[in-house]
Amino acid sequence: MANVQAGVPPTEKALEAERAGARPRSDLSRQRLRSAWLFLAPMLLVLALVAGWPLLKTIWFSLTNASLSNLEGADFVGLRNYWEYVDYGDGEGEYFGLLFDPQWWNAVWNTVYYSVISVAIETVLGLVFALVLNAEFKGRAFVRAAVLIPWAIPTIVSAKMWAWMMNDQFGILNDMLMAIGIISSPIAWTADPDTAMWAVIIVDVWKTTPFMALLILAGLQMVPGDVYEAAKIDGIHPVKVFFKVTLPLIRPAILVAVIFRALDALRVFDLIYVLTPNNTQTKSMSVFAQENLFQFDKFAYGSAASTLLFLVIAFITLFYIKVARLDLGGRGS
Amino acid sequence: MARKVTTGRKIGTTIFAWFVGLVIFFPILWTFLTSFKTELQAISIPPVFVGFDWTLENYRTIQTQSNYFHFMANSIYLSLGSTALGLIFAIPAAWAMAFSPTRRTKDVLLWMLSTKMLPAVGVLIPIYLLFVRFGLLDSRLGLIVVLFLINLPILVWMLYTYFKEIPGEILEAARMDGASLSKEITQVLAPMAVPGIASTVLLNVILSWNEAFWTLNLTTSNAAPLTAFIASFSSPQGNFYAKLSAASMLAIAPILIVGWFSQKQLVRGLTFGAVK
Numbered sequence: 129m130a131n132v133q134a135g136v137p138p139t140e141k142a143l144e145a146e147r148a149g150a151r152p153r154s155d156l157s158r159q160r161l162r163s164a165w166l167f168l169a170p171m172l173l174v175l176a177l178v179a180g181w182p183l184l185k186t187i188w189f190s191l192t193n194a195s196l197s198n199l200e201g202a203d204f205v206g207l208r209n210y211w212e213y214v215d216y217g218d219g220e221g222e223y224f225g226l227l228f229d230p231q232w233w234n235a236v237w238n239t240v241y242y243s244v245i246s247v248a249i250e251t252v253l254g255l256v257f258a259l260v261l262n263a264e265f266k267g268r269a270f271v272r273a274a275v276l277i278p279w280a281i282p283t284i285v286s287a288k289m290w291a292w293m294m295n296d297q298f299g300i301l302n303d304m305l306m307a308i309g310i311i312s313s314p315i316a317w318t319a320d321p322d323t324a325m326w327a328v329i330i331v332d333v334w335k336t337t338p339f340m341a342l343l344i345l346a347g348l349q350m351v352p353g354d355v356y357e358a359a360k361i362d363g364i365h366p367v368k369v370f371f372k373v374t375l376p377l378i379r380p381a382i383l384v385a386v387i388f389r390a391l392d393a394l395r396v397f398d399l400i401y402v403l404t405p406n407n408t409q410t411k412s413m414s415v416f417a418q419e420n421l422f423q424f425d426k427f428a429y430g431s432a433a434s435t436l437l438f439l440v441i442a443f444i445t446l447f448y449i450k451v452a453r454l455d456l457g458g459r460g461s
Numbered sequence: 462m463a464r465k466v467t468t469g470r471k472i473g474t475t476i477f478a479w480f481v482g483l484v485i486f487f488p489i490l491w492t493f494l495t496s497f498k499t500e501l502q503a504i505s506i507p508p509v510f511v512g513f514d515w516t517l518e519n520y521r522t523i524q525t526q527s528n529y530f531h532f533m534a535n536s537i538y539l540s541l542g543s544t545a546l547g548l549i550f551a552i553p554a555a556w557a558m559a560f561s562p563t564r565r566t567k568d569v570l571l572w573m574l575s576t577k578m579l580p581a582v583g584v585l586i587p588i589y590l591l592f593v594r595f596g597l598l599d600s601r602l603g604l605i606v607v608l609f610l611i612n613l614p615i616l617v618w619m620l621y622t623y624f625k626e627i628p629g630e631i632l633e634a635a636r637m638d639g640a641s642l643s644k645e646i647t648q649v650l651a652p653m654a655v656p657g658i659a660s661t662v663l664l665n666v667i668l669s670w671n672e673a674f675w676t677l678n679l680t681t682s683n684a685a686p687l688t689a690f691i692a693s694f695s696s697p698q699g700n701f702y703a704k705l706s707a708a709s710m711l712a713i714a715p716i717l718i719v720g721w722f723s724q725k726q727l728v729r730g731l732t733f734g735a736v737k
Contacts (some may be wrong), residue, residue: 163642164561167553171617172569174550178610179576182584189586199590257481265475271482273721277489280716282671282688285709289492292702298504300491334485391577398673418582427586434583441578449571 183438189431196427209432226432234408235416236440242325242412243393246332251386253333254340261341262348279338287402290331294318324409328400332393340385347381348374383452387445394441413437489713496520496707503703519707527693529711536686536715538601539676540669543608544662547616550609552658555620556650560632570621573614581674592679601684604676608669616665623657624650663723670716687712 190209194202211225226232261272278286293301296316305311317327351374359369397414404410411419417437421430495503497515523529558566588607589598597603627650635649673688680689694701694708 160642161561164557167557168569171550171554171613174610175573175576175613178613179579182587183579185587186583199586260474260478260481263471263474263478265471265478267475267479271478274482274486276720277717278485280667280671280720281489281713282673282691284673284688285691285712286488288691288705289488289709292495292705293488293491298508298702300508303507334488338485387574388577391574395578395580397580397582414580414582417580421582421586431583431586434580437580437583438578442575445574445578 186431187435189428190435192428194428194431195425196422197425199427202428205428209428210436226429226436231411232413232416232433232436235411235413238325238410239394239396239412239414242329242332242396242410243390246329246336247386247389247393249329249333250337250340250389251382253337254344254385255382257337257341258344258348261345275338275341277338278335279342281335283335283398284402286335287331287399290327290334291318291403294327318404319407321407321409324404324407328403328410331403332396332399335399336389340389343385344378344381347378350381351377387448387452390448391441391445394444395437413440492706492709495703496710498703500701500703503706519704520711522704523708523711527690529690532685532687532690533715535601535684536670536688539604539608539684539686540666542601542605543612543669544665546605546609547613547665548658548662551613551616551620551661555617555624556646558617558621559624559627560629570618573617576614585678588675589679598679599681599683599685604679604684604686607675607679608672611672611675612665612668615668616661619661619664620654620657623661624654626657627653663719667716667720 189199189202191204191206192202193205193208207225209225211223211227213221213223215221257275261268261275265271293299294317296302296314296319299314299317301317302311302314306314315323317323355373355377356369359373364372395414396412397418400407400410400412400415401418413433414437417430417433419430420426420433424430494510496519497517498509498513499516499518502509502513558569592598592603595603597606631649631653632645635645640649670686671688673692676686676688677692680686691708691712694705
C-alpha cells in the first residue's frame with residue numbers, strides 16, 4: 129500500500145489548470161490535497177491491516193506443514209501443498225498437491241457452475257422484476273416491500289426455512305408440486321445428487337433476485353421519461369425501445385450489480401453449508417477449504433485452497449472489469 | 462381501441478406483479494404460519510394452511526429456554542457499534558476520494574474491492590489467533606471491530622458514490638467566498654450528504670445484523686447475536702420445525718419492522734455504485 133500513500137499526485141483539476149496556462153492556486157490547493165490524503169490514510173491503513181495481514185498469514189501457512197495443533201512451530205515446505213512429485217524410483221512417480229486433487233477441481237467446477245447459473249438467472253429475473261416494479265400499478269409500495277424482504281433476512285435463516293420447505297416428507301414444496309401434478313412422487317431436493325445443486329440455486333435466486341431487481345430499478349429510474357416519449361412519437365415498437373434505448377442506458381447499473389453479486393457467489397459458503405451439508409455435488413471452494421482447515425486436520429492444505437480461491441476470484445474479477453470496461457473512475461470520468 | 466389495450470396491459474402488469482410478490486413472500490408467510498402450530502401439526506400430511514389451532518406455545522418455550530432479549534441486545538450493540546465506527550473512518554476517506562480525486566482513486570477503489578475476494582474461511586485462523594492474543598474472544602468489542610472491518614469497503618464505496626453526486630461547483634463557490642475547510646465540510650457538504658449517509662447506515666446495520674460466519678466462530682454466549690441464536694436451534698436429531706420457525710420469526714422481526722418503515726432509504730441505500 130505504501131506506493132499509494134507515498135508521493136502526492138496532483139489532482140486532475142490542478143493538472144487541467146496547469147494545461148490551461150493558469151498557475152495552480154498553490155498554497156490553498158496544496159493544503160486541500162494534503163488534508164485529502166490525511167482523510168484517506170486511516171481507512172487505507174485499517175484496510176491494509178484487515179486485508180493484507182490475514183492474507184499474508186494464510187499464504188504463509190499454505191507454504192508450511194502447519195496443522196491446527198501446531199500453528200506456530202510449522203516448517204516451511206515450499207509449494208508442496210500445491211504441487212509435489214513423489215518419485216517411486218524406476219521412473220515411476222505420482223503427482224500430489226492441490227493442483228492434482230480431483231476433489232479441488234470438483235469444488236472449482238461446482239462453484240463456477242453455481243455462480244454462472246445463479247447470477248445469470250438473477251440478472252434476467254431481476255431485470256423483469258425491475259421493469260414490472262417500474263410500472264404503475266395498484267399496491268406497488270406493498271409489492272416492492274414484499275420483494276425486498278428476502279434480501280434482508282440472514283442467509284442462515286432463509287437456508288433453514290427452505291430446508292424445511294424442501295423436506296422430502298413434510299415439505300410444502302413437494303406437496304404443492306404433487307397437487308399441481310408436476311411431480312408424481314416426493315423428491316429429496318437437498319439430498320438427491322441430481323437436484324441438490326438446483327435446490328441451492330433456487331434458494332439463492334429467491335434470496336438475491338430482489339437485490340438485483342432493486343439495483344436495476346434504480347438504474348431504470350434514472351432514464352429520463354422524455355426518451356420514451358420521443359420513441360413513442362416516432363412509433364418505435366416498445367420491444368425495440370427496450371433493447372436499443374433502455375438496456376444501453378441501464379448497462380452500468382447492471383454491470384456493477386453483477387460484479388458485486390458474482391464476488392459473493394464465488395465465495396458462497398453458508399447457504400451450501402446449511403442447506404446441503406456433506407454433498408459432493410454442491411461442495412464449493414469455500415466449503416472445501418473449510419473442511420480441510422478445520423475438519424480434516426489438513427490446515428496447510430486448506431490454507432493453500434484459500435489462497436488459490438483468492439487468486440481465482442481475483443483473476444475472474446480483473447478479467448470481468450476489463451471485458452465489461454467497468455467504470456470505477458473518479459468524478460467526471 | 463388503443464385505450465383498451467393499455468388498460469388490459471395495466472391489469473396484466475398488476476396481476477403479474479402481485480403474483481410475483483406473493484411467490485417471493487410465500488416462504489416467509491409459511492414460516493410465520495408454522496411458528497404458530499404445534500410440532501405435530503407442523504409435520505402433518507397434507508400440510509394445513511390456516512385451519513389449525515393457533516398457539517403461542519413455541520414463542521413461550523423459546524423465551525424460557527434461551528434468553529431471546531440477550532441475543533437481541535447483542536445484535537443491536539454489534540450492528541450500531543460497527544456502523545458508528547465505520548462512519549468515523551469511511552466519511553473522511555470517501556470525502557477525500559470524491560472531492561480531491563487523483564489518478565490513484567481508481568486503484569484505491571479497486572483495491573478495496575479485493576477485500577471482497579478473500580474467503581472468510583481462509584482468514585478465520587489468523588483473525589482467531591489475534592483474538593486469542595488480545596483476549597477478544599466472545600467480546601462485543603472484538604466483534605464490533607471485525608464487523609466494522611468487513612463492511613468498511615462497502616461503506617466507503619457507497620458514501621463515495623453519494624458524495625460524487627454533490628456538484629463540485631457548490632464547493633468552488635464556497636471556496637471563492639473564502640470558506641475554510643472545516644466550514645466547507647460542516648456547512649456546505651454535511652447537509653447535502655445526510656440522505657446518502659442515512660441510506661448507508663441503514664444498509665450497513667442490516668448487513669451487520671445478518672452476518673453469521675464471524676459471529677458464530679468468534680462468540681460462544683456472552684457476545685452472541687441473533688444469528689447465533691438461530692444456529693442454536695438446529696439440533697440435528699430433533700425435528701423441531703415449529704420452534705425453529707418461531708425462532709426464525711423472532712430473529713427477523715426487528716429487520717422486517719425497521720425495513721418496512723424505511724423502505725425508501727433502504728432502496729436508495731441498495732443502489733450504491735449503480736447510479737451515476
